[in-house]
Amino acid sequence: TPGTKQSESSDYEPSLPVTEKSNPLTRDIDRASPSGIVGMLEACDAQMFQRETGTNYQRLFDDQVVTTLTEVAKRVELILKDPQDSLVVLSGCGTSGRLAFFISRFNEALKQLNRTLVYSYIIAGGDRALLSSQEAPEDDPELGMLSLQKVCEGKKRVLFIGVSCGLSAPFVAGQLDFCLQHPEVYTPVLLGFNPTHQARDEPIPGCTFTFRSVAQRLQELAQRRKAFLINPAVGPEAISGSSRMKGGSATKIVLEVVFLLYINKGIAASKKTSCLLHSGILQHMREYERAVEMTYQHREGIAALVENEGGVCYLGWGPMAFLGLMDASECNPTFGAGERKKRWRGFIRGGYKDLNNNEGPLSSLGPDFCIAHEDFLHQVLPSLTDRDTVLLIYTQSDDLHEVVNLGRKVREKTSNIHAVHHRTDSVEALLNKLCIFDTFWQWELSTKLVLNAVSTGAHILKGKIYRNHMIDLQVTNSKLYRRAARLLQKLSGQAETECEGALLKAIYRADKLTEEITSCDITAHTQVARSAKKVVPLALVSLLTAHCVVALAPSVCECVRARGNGPCDYKALWVLNRTIQVSATSTSTISSNAC
Numbered sequence: 001t002p003g004t005k006q007s008e009s010s011d012y013e014p015s016l017p018v019t020e021k022s023n024p025l026t027r028d029i030d031r032a033s034p035s036g037i038v039g040m041l042e043a044c045d046a047q048m049f050q051r052e053t054g055t056n057y058q059r060l061f062d063d064q065v066v067t068t069l070t071e072v073a074k075r076v077e078l079i080l081k082d083p084q085d086s087l088v089v090l091s092g093c094g095t096s097g098r099l100a101f102f103i104s105r106f107n108e109a110l111k112q113l114n115r116t117l118v119y120s121y122i123i124a125g126g127d128r129a130l131l132s133s134q135e136a137p138e139d140d141p142e143l144g145m146l147s148l149q150k151v152c153e154g155k156k157r158v159l160f161i162g163v164s165c166g167l168s169a170p171f172v173a174g175q176l177d178f179c180l181q182h183p184e185v186y187t188p189v190l191l192g193f194n195p196t197h198q199a200r201d202e203p204i205p206g207c208t209f210t211f212r213s214v215a216q217r218l219q220e221l222a223q224r225r226k227a228f229l230i231n232p233a234v235g236p237e238a239i240s241g242s243s244r245m246k247g248g249s250a251t252k253i254v255l256e257v258v259f260l261l262y263i264n265k266g267i268a269a270s271k272k273t274s275c276l277l278h279s280g281i282l283q284h285m286r287e288y289e290r291a292v293e294m295t296y297q298h299r300e301g302i303a304a305l306v307e308n309e310g311g312v313c314y315l316g317w318g319p320m321a322f323l324g325l326m327d328a329s330e331c332n333p334t335f336g337a338g339e340r341k342k343r344w345r346g347f348i349r350g351g352y353k354d355l356n357n358n359e360g361p362l363s364s365l366g367p368d369f370c371i372a373h374e375d376f377l378h379q380v381l382p383s384l385t386d387r388d389t390v391l392l393i394y395t396q397s398d399d400l401h402e403v404v405n406l407g408r409k410v411r412e413k414t415s416n417i418h419a420v421h422h423r424t425d426s427v428e429a430l431l432n433k434l435c436i437f438d439t440f441w442q443w444e445l446s447t448k449l450v451l452n453a454v455s456t457g458a459h460i461l462k463g464k465i466y467r468n469h470m471i472d473l474q475v476t477n478s479k480l481y482r483r484a485a486r487l488l489q490k491l492s493g494q495a496e497t498e499c500e501g502a503l504l505k506a507i508y509r510a511d512k513l514t515e516e517i518t519s520c521d522i523t524a525h526t527q528v529a530r531s532a533k534k535v536v537p538l539a540l541v542s543l544l545t546a547h548c549v550v551a552l553a554p555s556v557c558e559c560v561r562a563r564g565n566g567p568c569d570y571k572a573l574w575v576l577n578r579t580i581q582v583s584a585t586s587t588s589t590i591s592s593n594a595c
């Protein structure tokens with residue numbers, strides 16, 4: 001694919017790691033039709049499975065990657081053989097943490113096989129982060145280390161799998177560093193989608209290590225198989241930096257192909273040779289690839305869902321329901337959809353009983369944490385209108401009477417009701433329960449892709465995306481702060497210091513940068529940014545309008561038009577016009593200038 005070759009060539013956005021680059025395939029996604037959007041997402045997702053790309057990046061199907069997965073599988077086997085004092089811990093931030101939780105449900109499969117449960121998860125910010133954006137804990141390596149210690153108390157053997165798609169989260173770096181200091185107990189595995197030399201090298205306050213230095217230490221130990229690094233490139237995200245998409249999907253694929261080896265045929269897999277494990281992994285990966293292809297065969301159906309006007313509710317049954325909760329929770333940080341948060345909601349049939357999370361019910365945290373179908377009936381259904389969309393998510397294993405009953409109630413309020421439904425007609429699958437079980441993981445991936453496409457596509461149509469960048473991203477941790485500053489540079493064409501200055505002014509709603517502001521560190525900036533709205537759009541407007549005659553220009557667009565042939569980008573301004581909606585009560589000088 002030309003897109004892959006281009007984005008992986010060393011002179012394409014050379015200062016950025018793969019996971020932060022903008023994907024050439026989606027450069028015009030903001031101007032595409034719904035069907036066009038889904039088509040571009042399909043092309044992007046296909047990059048996950050590309051074999052030969054003619055570049056130096058490792059890919060999913062590369063021998064080296066599959067061999068590492070085989071080695072990790074053997075470590076999992078050791079834990080399964082001696083489960084009493086052992087644990088497999090999956091950990092990550094944001095979507096990576098949500099997937100750590102989701103994949104730790106392999107315990108359910110162990111339960112069915114009457115085996116001791118060995119999987120455990122950690123998500124930065126605790127269980128509330130499963131359902132809402134908690135970006136700040138991502139920057140805290142000590143918190144990462146302490147939560148790992150807590151989960152592993154008393155264990156003699158731990159396989160720790162830290163997921164950071166961008167090889168960037170200090171929370172995960174702290175955990176990996178801790179593992180490296182205690183090799184007698186911990187075997188660390190790092191999963192991400194950048195080559196090691198592109199791991200984040202920014203100093204972490206209070207630490208002697210950076211993410212990159214930790215990754216390099218792991219790489220050295222990997223030669224002696226005392227640590228493992230799984231970091232194939234899967235190509236840049238469709239929306240730049242949005243690792244919830246391909247990063248999340250690839251995380252699910254990579255971990256499941258390993259864990260599945262010991263589920264399908266039970267522990268008999270322990271008799272498998274490396275060669276058989278290797279081919280088992282390849283076979284599973286091909287099945288996931290096929291699942292992705294089959295999903296996009298429903299391109300027009302998915303495109304129809306993208307065109308939604310009002311709110312969207314995902315009503316799910318079984319484990320699949322969590323994918324709805326996850327997708328809805330991601331809309332807020334990804335698209336700056338905070339003020340519309342209530343408009344993307346996910347619900348799971350039995351609420352927290354079905355979710356089965358570490359910390360139990362969280363409903364006391366507020367309405368956004370009320371996740372049962374009952375909560376939907378009380379909180380949402382009464383005010384549902386024809387503008388709202390409801391998506392039922394279920395499989396043949398769920399109680400269809402229940403699905404129909406709930407569907408009827410929804411139907412009385414809106415005709416905009418759709419379903420993502422999975423079933424199989426395969427005789428083998430119907431006769432053999434384990435075979436359905438095997439298919440289930442691919443159904444999940446397929447559902448994730450559909451929901452990601454629906455929410456991403458809808459926000460594109462709402463004007464939240466410019467080219468393939470999110471404009472109104474929240475600046476709530478150091479990675480997002482850096483991303484925001486880079487975006488400002490790219491869109492305004494102005495110097496780094498000017499852009500960072502504009503960003504700070506927008507965060508602090510200040511006309512001038514005072515000593516008090518500039519003497520603070522990024523952690524302090526991001527804390528303030530947590531309660532500031534429209535930070536990046538405001539900063540961008542201030543950069544774009546800095547030199548024009550504001551007094552003569554009644555609107556942002558005219559203001560920039562007044563600049564003549566400067567590096568102004570009208571499309572960007574159109575997006576801004578729709579995004580900012582500066583209110584008369586705004587206290588910001590920047591925003592009133594923009595008005």
Ligand code: F6P
Nearest residue numbers: 093094095096135164165166169
């Ligand atoms: O900081 C926000 C975020 O980008 C989330 O959107 C993402 O899921 C999370 O960070 C984790 O990123 P990574 O897996 O690269 O550490």
